[in-house]
Amino acid sequence: MMLEGVNLQAIRDERSLFSHVSFQIGSGQCLHVQGENGSGKTSLLRMIAGLIPPSAGIVSWNGRSIQQSGGDYRRELLYCGHLLGLKDELSAIENLMFAASLADDPVEVCAVRDALRRSGLADREDLPVRFLSQGQKRRVSLVRLLLQPRALWILDEPLTALDAKAVRWLTGVIDAHLDSGGVVVITSHQGMALMNTPQVIRIGV
Known part of the structure; x- marks a missing residue:
């Protein structure tokens, strides 16, 4: 498995949040996206998830553009964003x-x-x-x-509101996914002691 981004750019309200962002990660690897608030981390993750198009550049999965892959790509990924997606009454x-x-x-x-x-x-x-x-x-x-x-996990600030015990639980879950050959893209202001050292990119600098 291979996830690749080449020369990605995000523009919001005629302002460039980031540009020339490139990365490549394969089976068993984690990409940690870092940046200040408002730097475009969530935009990049949503771009990788295929929820918004890049202003420039291309995201590919196993050598094929995710725009071309369509539903095949979406069936390979699980996106956990800021919104929890829970119904309070259930x-x-x-x-x-x-x-x-x-x-x-x-x-x-x-x-x-x-x-x-x-x-x-x-x-x-x-x-x-x-x-x-x-x-x-x-x-x-x-x-x-x-x-x-899913082969690809895209996790946007998953440690938000978690206590130390829950962070250890999630770290173990991610480690197990990577150990089985999965791929993870994560953004977090907190550090995670993963067994496999993540590849780090910093945007908005």
């Missing part, structure tokens, strides 16, 4: 089963319960998520990583 289990169904990856209730237990939410899985803390909600959203198998 429980953690209901939210995750709904998300898996939308992604055409239906899962059994027992698998969802087990994934929530591993994330540290064994006693919260049946509560409406409106009763959960922000860190617990973040964990519910991230449990999708365990339930929806």
